Amino acid sequence: xxxxxxxxxxxxxxxxxxxxxxxxxxxxxxxxxxxxxxxxxxxxxxxxxxxxxxxxxxxxxxxxxxxxxxxxxxxxxxxxxxxxxxxxxxxxxxxxxxxxxxxxxxxxxxxxxxxxxxxxxxxxxxxxxxxxxxxxxxxxxxxxxxxxxxxxxxxxxxxxxxxxxxxxxxxxxxxxxxxxxxxxxxxxxxxxxxxxxxxxxxxxxxxxxxxxxxxxxxxxxxxxxxxxxxxxxxxxxxxxxxxxxxxxxxxxxxxxxxxxxxxxxxxxxxxxxxxxxxxxxxxxxxxxxxxxxxxxxxxxxxxxxxx
Ligand SMILES: Cc1cc2nc3c(=O)[nH]c(=O)nc-3n(C[C@H](O)[C@H](O)[C@H](O)COP(=O)(O)O)c2cc1C
Numbered sequence: 001x002x003x004x005x006x007x008x009x010x011x012x013x014x015x016x017x018x019x020x021x022x023x024x025x026x027x028x029x030x031x032x033x034x035x036x037x038x039x040x041x042x043x044x045x046x047x048x049x050x051x052x053x054x055x056x057x058x059x060x061x062x063x064x065x066x067x068x069x070x071x072x073x074x075x076x077x078x079x080x081x082x083x084x085x086x087x088x089x090x091x092x093x094x095x096x097x098x099x100x101x102x103x104x105x106x107x108x109x110x111x112x113x114x115x116x117x118x119x120x121x122x123x124x125x126x127x128x129x130x131x132x133x134x135x136x137x138x139x140x141x142x143x144x145x146x147x148x149x150x151x152x153x154x155x156x157x158x159x160x161x162x163x164x165x166x167x168x169x170x171x172x173x174x175x176x177x178x179x180x181x182x183x184x185x186x187x188x189x190x191x192x193x194x195x196x197x198x199x200x201x202x203x204x205x206x207x208x209x210x211x212x213x214x215x216x217x218x219x220x221x222x223x224x225x226x227x228x229x230x231x232x233x234x235x236x237x238x239x240x241x242x243x244x245x246x247x248x249x250x251x252x253x254x255x256x257x258x259x260x261x262x263x264x265x266x267x268x269x270x271x272x273x274x275x276x277x278x279x280x281x282x283x284x285x286x287x288x289x290x291x292x293x294x295x296x297x298x299x300x301x302x303x304x305x306x307x
Contacts, residue, residue, distance in 0.1 A: 001285065001289065002285055002288030002289050002293055002294055002295065002296065003294060003295040003296065003297075004016065004281070004284060004285055004288070004296050005295075005296075005297070006040070006262045006263060006296065006297050006300075007262075007297070008163075008189060008240035008242075008262040008263055009125060009163035009165070009188040009189045009239070009240050010163060010188070011097060011124045011125060011163060013040040013041060013097055013263060014040060014095050014096070015039070015040045015281050015284070015285075015296075016040050016253070016257065016261075016262060016263045016264050016284070016296060017039055017040045017253065017263075017264055017265075017266060017277050017280050017281045017284070018039065018040050018041045018042065018043055018097075018099065018242065018263055018264070018265040018266070018277075019036075019039065019041075019042045019043060019265065019266060019267075019270055019277055020043055020244050020265035020266055020267030020270070021043040021044065021045060021046060021101035021127060021129065021167070021265070021267075022045050022046065022071065022073075022101070022267070023266075023267040023268065023270050023271050024042055024043075024045075024270060025044075025045050026042075026044050026045060026081070026085035026086075026088070026089060027042050027044075027088075027089055027092070027093075028085070028088060030274055031092065033274045033275070034274050034275060034277070034278055035278060036092065036093060036096055037092075037093055037094055037095050037096045038096070038278050038281060039096045039277055039278065039281060040096065040097065040263060040281075041093075041096045041097030041098060041099055041124065041263075042089070042093070042096060042097075042098060042099070043099040043100075043101050043127055043242075043265055044081075044085070044089075044098065044099070044100050044101050045073075045074075045075050045101060046073045046075055046101045046102065046103035046129050046132075047075055047077070047078050047081045047100060047101065047102055047103065047113055047117070048073065048075055048077060048078065048102075048103050048104060048105075048109065048113065049077065049078055049104065049109050049112055049113055050077050051075065051076050051077035051080065052072065052073055052074050052075055052077070053072075053074060054071050054072035054073070054074025055070045055071065055072035055074075055210075055211055055212040056211030056212060057211050058209065058210055058211055059071050059072070059210060059211065059212075059215075060210065060215075061200045061209035061210050061215070063200050063217075065217075065219060065220055065221030066217055066218050066219020066220050066221045066222065066246070066268055067217070067218055067219045067268050067271075068198050068199075068200045068209070068210060068215040068216065068217050068218075069195070069210070069215050069216055069218065070210050070211070070212035070213070070214065070215035070216070072212065073103050073129075073132065075103075078112075078113050078116045078117065079116075081100075081117070082116060082117055082120060086098070086100070086117065086120045086121075086122075086123065087120075087121075089122065090120070090121045090122035093122065097124040097125070098122055098123055098124055099123075099124060099125045099126070099127050099165065100117055100123050100125075100126050100127065101126075101127045101129055101167070102114060102117075102126055102127065102128050102129060102156070103129045103132050104132075104142075104152070105133075105134070105135045105136075106134065106135060106136055107134065107136075107142070107148060107151045107152050107155060108155060110128055110130075110152045110155060110156050111152075111155035111156050111158065111159050114126050114156045114159050114160050114164075115159040115160070118159060118160045118162065123162060124162070124163065125162055125163035125164065125165055125188070125189070126156065126160065126162060126163070126164050126165070127164075127165040127166075127167050127191055127242075128152060128153065128156060128164060128165070128166050128167060129167050129194070130142040130143040130148075130149055130152055130153075130166055130167065130168065130169075130182075131143055131167060131168065131169035131194035131195075134148055141169055143166075143168050143169055143172060143178050143182075144169070144172060144178075146177075146178070146181045149166075149178060149181050149182060149185065150181060150184070150185040152185075153166055153181075153182050153185035153186055153187050154185045154186055156186075157185065157186030157187075163188040163189060164186065164187050164188050164189070165187065165188065165189040165190065165191045165242055166179075166182040166187045166189070166190055166191065167190075167191035167192075167194055167242075168182075168190065168191065168192050168193060168194065168229070168233075169193065169194045170192070170193040170194065170195075170196050170222070170225050170226070170229060170245070171196065171197060175192065175193075175229050175232055175233060176232045176233055176235065176236035176237075177236070179192075179233040179236050179237045179239075180236050180237055183237045183239055187239060188239060188240070189239050189240040189241065189242065190233050190237065190239055190240075190241050190242070191241070191242040191244060191265070192226060192229040192230055192233055192241065192242075192243065192244070192245075193222065193225060193226045193229050193244065193245045194216070195215075195216025195217055195218045195222075196216065196217045196218075196222060196225065197214060197215075197216060197217070198214065198215060198216065198217035199213070199214045199215075200215075218245070218246075218267055218268045219246060219267075219268040219269075220246045220248060220268075221246065222245035222246035223245060223246030223247065223252055223255070224246075225245060225246075226243055226244060226245025226246060226256065227243070227245075227255045227256055227259045228259075229245075230243045230256055230259040230260050230261050231259040231260060231303060233260065234259065234260025234261075234301050235260075240262040240263070241260055241261045241262060241263070242261060242262075242263045242264070242265055243256030243257070243259065243260075243261030243263070243264045243265070244256075244264065244265035244266075244267060245267075246268075247264055247265070247266050247267075247269060247280070248266075248268075248269040248276065249280065249283065250280050250283035250284045250286075250287050251287070253266075253280055253284060254284070254287065254299070257296065257299050257300055258299060258300075258301070258302055258303050259301070259303050260300060260301040260303070261300070262297070262300050266280060284296065
């Protein structure tokens with residue numbers, strides 16, 4: 001049997017497959033349907049300082065290449081997550097890891113959320129969602145400005161010894177440079193990619209199909225964009241990478257691994273079929289067995305670029 005274990009940022013994962021942030025909430029709703037403990041781990045919904053109600057319905061719209069969402073980072077806020085959700089995850093997951101996704105309106109919000117959660121049992125890592133707007137900088141994304149990115153990452157670094165992954169947007173002009181900035185500010189890993197801004201129009205009404213207007217595109221159309229981002233980040237930094245975007249099968253996940261991702265997160269596919277991630281773990285093991293790969297870690301970053 002092939003060895004699916006991976007080491008990333010000093011953490012051992014039993015396999016590389018995670019549930020992507022925002023597509024499995026805090027795991028509870030999936031518990032009766034999916035064996036969460038069969039996965040590498042779960043990345044939680046974004047946690048903010050204050051509760052967020054989210055955007056107007058409808059919040060999602062389908063299109064051929066995937067899905068557009070403007071959920072609006074709805075979450076119960078750090079206090080409720082610390083009290084209700086993280087203890088449930090700690091009691092439920094014995095082998096799968098918990099990664100807590102963190103969001104903020106202002107630079108200092110990220111460190112404050114991390115500080116308030118740092119004492120919770122069983123958090124393996126934080127993932128900073130820096131692809132959200134910085135309200136003090138006129139709504140420009142934190143990761144689009146290197147001074148803000150540095151401030152967010154170094155602020156969080158100062159309040160935790162746990163691993164910090166920094167999640168970047170696919171629309172950055174130079175995603176590798178942003179990854180280098182995050183690394184220099186103390187990140188332990190990089191997650192690529194978040195959703196891609198998009199608009200789906202109802203032709204009959206001439207109105208956007210989702211209540212907020214624009215949203216973030218996810219699903220199969222993101223696969224080659226995320227795989228290229230992974231390859232670029234791999235070349236720029238030596239930190240472990242979580243690859244995410246468009247993964248619906250073991251072969252999709254393997255593309256990320258070969259491009260340089262140690263871990264692969266499944267989002268939209270998991271919303272369509274909650275058992276997708278579990279199936280991908282099984283299919284990965286089968287593929288490795290059939291292809292003489294004794295340890296999946298040996299495949300990470302083995303892309304052969306054309307000469
Ligand atoms: C409904 C929904 C909610 C999401 N919420 C978050 C979030 O709270 N924080 C975050 O960093 N990314 C969030 N994402 C982005 C996903 O984690 C992932 O980066 C993106 O969807 C691409 O992966 P996929 O194509 O497998 O869905 C969300 C995506 C969707 C579809």
